[in-house]
Amino acid sequence: MPSDLIRNGNRFQFVTKLDGSALPDGSNMRTPYGLEIIENCLACPHREERLFCNLPEPSVKALAAITSSAAYPKGATLFVEGQPARGVFVLCSGRVKLSTSSADGKTLILRISEPGEVLGLPASVTGTCYELTADVIEPTQANFVSRTDFLNFLKENGEAALRVAQQLGETYHAAISEMRTIGLSHSAGEKLARFLLEWSSNYPEEKGQVRIKLTLTHEEIAQMIGSSRETVTRLLADFRKKQLLQVMGSTLIIKNKAALESIVKG
Amino acid sequence: MPSDLIRNGNRFQFVTKLDGSALPDGSNMRTPYGLEIIENCLACPHREERLFCNLPEPSVKALAAITSSAAYPKGATLFVEGQPARGVFVLCSGRVKLSTSSADGKTLILRISEPGEVLGLPASVTGTCYELTADVIEPTQANFVSRTDFLNFLKENGEAALRVAQQLGETYHAAISEMRTIGLSHSAGEKLARFLLEWSSNYPEEKGQVRIKLTLTHEEIAQMIGSSRETVTRLLADFRKKQLLQVMGSTLIIKNKAALESIVKG
DNA sequence: AGAAGGCCGTGATTAGAGTCACTGCAAAGA
DNA sequence: TCTTTGCAGTGACTCTAATCACGGCCTTCT
Numbered sequence: 001m002p003s004d005l006i007r008n009g010n011r012f013q014f015v016t017k018l019d020g021s022a023l024p025d026g027s028n029m030r031t032p033y034g035l036e037i038i039e040n041c042l043a044c045p046h047r048e049e050r051l052f053c054n055l056p057e058p059s060v061k062a063l064a065a066i067t068s069s070a071a072y073p074k075g076a077t078l079f080v081e082g083q084p085a086r087g088v089f090v091l092c093s094g095r096v097k098l099s100t101s102s103a104d105g106k107t108l109i110l111r112i113s114e115p116g117e118v119l120g121l122p123a124s125v126t127g128t129c130y131e132l133t134a135d136v137i138e139p140t141q142a143n144f145v146s147r148t149d150f151l152n153f154l155k156e157n158g159e160a161a162l163r164v165a166q167q168l169g170e171t172y173h174a175a176i177s178e179m180r181t182i183g184l185s186h187s188a189g190e191k192l193a194r195f196l197l198e199w200s201s202n203y204p205e206e207k208g209q210v211r212i213k214l215t216l217t218h219e220e221i222a223q224m225i226g227s228s229r230e231t232v233t234r235l236l237a238d239f240r241k242k243q244l245l246q247v248m249g250s251t252l253i254i255k256n257k258a259a260l261e262s263i264v265k266g
Numbered sequence: 267m268p269s270d271l272i273r274n275g276n277r278f279q280f281v282t283k284l285d286g287s288a289l290p291d292g293s294n295m296r297t298p299y300g301l302e303i304i305e306n307c308l309a310c311p312h313r314e315e316r317l318f319c320n321l322p323e324p325s326v327k328a329l330a331a332i333t334s335s336a337a338y339p340k341g342a343t344l345f346v347e348g349q350p351a352r353g354v355f356v357l358c359s360g361r362v363k364l365s366t367s368s369a370d371g372k373t374l375i376l377r378i379s380e381p382g383e384v385l386g387l388p389a390s391v392t393g394t395c396y397e398l399t400a401d402v403i404e405p406t407q408a409n410f411v412s413r414t415d416f417l418n419f420l421k422e423n424g425e426a427a428l429r430v431a432q433q434l435g436e437t438y439h440a441a442i443s444e445m446r447t448i449g450l451s452h453s454a455g456e457k458l459a460r461f462l463l464e465w466s467s468n469y470p471e472e473k474g475q476v477r478i479k480l481t482l483t484h485e486e487i488a489q490m491i492g493s494s495r496e497t498v499t500r501l502l503a504d505f506r507k508k509q510l511l512q513v514m515g516s517t518l519i520i521k522n523k524a525a526l527e528s529i530v531k532g
Numbered sequence: 533a534g535a536a537g538g539c540c541g542t543g544a545t546t547a548g549a550g551t552c553a554c555t556g557c558a559a560a561g562a
Numbered sequence: 563t564c565t566t567t568g569c570a571g572t573g574a575c576t577c578t579a580a581t582c583a584c585g586g587c588c589t590t591c592t
Contacts, residue, residue, distance in 0.1 A: 100445070106452070121435070122439060125428070125431045126432050155425075155428065162417075162420055162421065162427050168391075169388035169391045169392035172388040172437060173394065176366065180366055180368070182448060183374040188549065217569065217570090230551080234572080237571075265370065453578070483540090484539075485539080493579080494579075496580080497578095499540060500541085
């Protein structure tokens with residue numbers, strides 16, 4: 001089996017070639033991190049929902065030939081801001097935090113990436129340095145494609161190039177959204193409200209209530225909305241007191257979405 | 267001559283078909299706004315420097331066939347945030363302000379676009395709504411391509427799709443940069459310093475001094491760095507007093523770049 | 533020439549939120 | 563089992579920058 005556990009600095013990789021030729025038929029592998037490896041993109045149960053994965057079959061096969069899959073534990077780093085772009089990572093499972101930091105240690109989180117997204121895309125297509133740092137916050141499987149391979153692939157596959165453009169468009173859209181919560185708010189409370197509403201838009205609503213999963217520390221939330229850990233704690237307590245929220249471990253229930261929206265509208 | 271001055275709400279357009287067939291040979295046209303129209307992209311003196319304009323000749327011709335050129339005066343609006351994307355605007359000359367606003371009137375400027383950029387690209391490729399508003403701040407010529415024409419064109423021209431991806435990557439990069447100045451600063455002074463340094467990176471440096479052109483009102487600068495008009499005024503005065511800057515009308519000289527950089531480093 | 537509307541400069545006031553310092557708690561590790 | 567470490571909660575203090583409220587100076591109309 002073409003698999004190999006590599007330890008490389010603080011980067012852990014469980015590598016398996018994905019060209020299909022040497023796969024254990026149908027059998028799934030487990031990584032040391034309790035993650036089930038997806039060996040074959042065509043067989044991935046989520047393929048259809050995912051913009052980039054749902055390419056025509058020949059393209060997926062061509063891509064598989066230049067792809068190497070790896071599993072990363074919590075805390076691993078896919079790439080670091082300022083590093084010349086090596087290539088892209090297609091997220092198969094898990095979650096990755098994208099952030100940027102200033103010289104004095106302040107950090108701004110731009111996005112928590114979900115499966116199906118392609119990381120490192122902007123820097124790879126423009127041939128510049130990664131503008132963000134990608135840290136794994138949940139055990140993750142990602143397919144890596146080197147920059148040169150990827151660009152050659154795009155030249156041959158017009159359809160894929162378009163998908164790349166679409167993915168970039170969506171990434172941009174998300175960045176603008178983030179920008180709005182940070183830049184257009186008058187108070188930290190407004191920022192937090194904006195953030196929660198934005199976050200909750202991925203979950204189903206029911207009678208003005210939304211049940212969301214928020215596996216982020218207060219510190220991380222603060223870094224997402226450009227605020228401090230303490231004010232996030234205080235504001236969440238405040239929202240709870242005002243019956244806007246209910247917190248149970250890492251799940252959070254928005255009890256009064258309308259009230260949050262009115263905070264945003266100022 | 268296939269030209270036509272249209273008044274359409276508060277949008278002014280001086281339309282001229284660019285398919286090459288009906289051009290006045292070599293002669294340039296003037297718009298009512300004192301703008302010299304570029305009739306032919308292949309003959310554009312700036313073509314080489316511009317990512318998207320510098321496509322292979324057949325592609326440029328194919329693009330010209332589906333392009334309509336228009337001139338816009340200061341104050342015109344190319345598109346509005348929230349509007350379903352109609353298509354893209356390739357900026358030939360002039361400058362356009364890209365901004366987003368909140369319900370209570372607060373505005374955040376994301377970017378001042380320069381010639382060669384393609385506006386409305388993210389929304390057009392993903393088929394969503396424009397996420398920003400594009401206002402002309404200097405008489406502008408722009409080539410419009412409708413969304414469907416543009417997507418068809420991209421399907422046929424792999425090279426162009428790649429350029430689109432690159433352009434999107436750069437746009438994203440700029441957005442991140444903006445994000446850093448707004449999100450990672452500890453004070454308004456730091457934001458302003460970051461902004462000035464970022465802005466000055468397009469101009470040549472000489473012995474720690476940079477001469478830059480900043481045709482923005484204090485209000486607009488405030489909207490770029492997420493601050494208020496008054497603090498921008500005060501901070502600029504402060505920087506002048508400290509010999510960091512010198513202002514002469516709309517040109518601004520950074521006298522002490524190192525000092526600005528040390529403000530940023532905190 | 534006069535009026536009007538933008539834009540810039542400045543003072544006074546004040547609320548909001550960052551920072552520091554400490555406690556308590558719970559999970560992880562030795 | 564005991565320690566260690568990381569996260570959450572809270573009080574007190576400080577200070578930045580938003581806001582309001584002017585006055586003056588342009589440019590641009592009428």
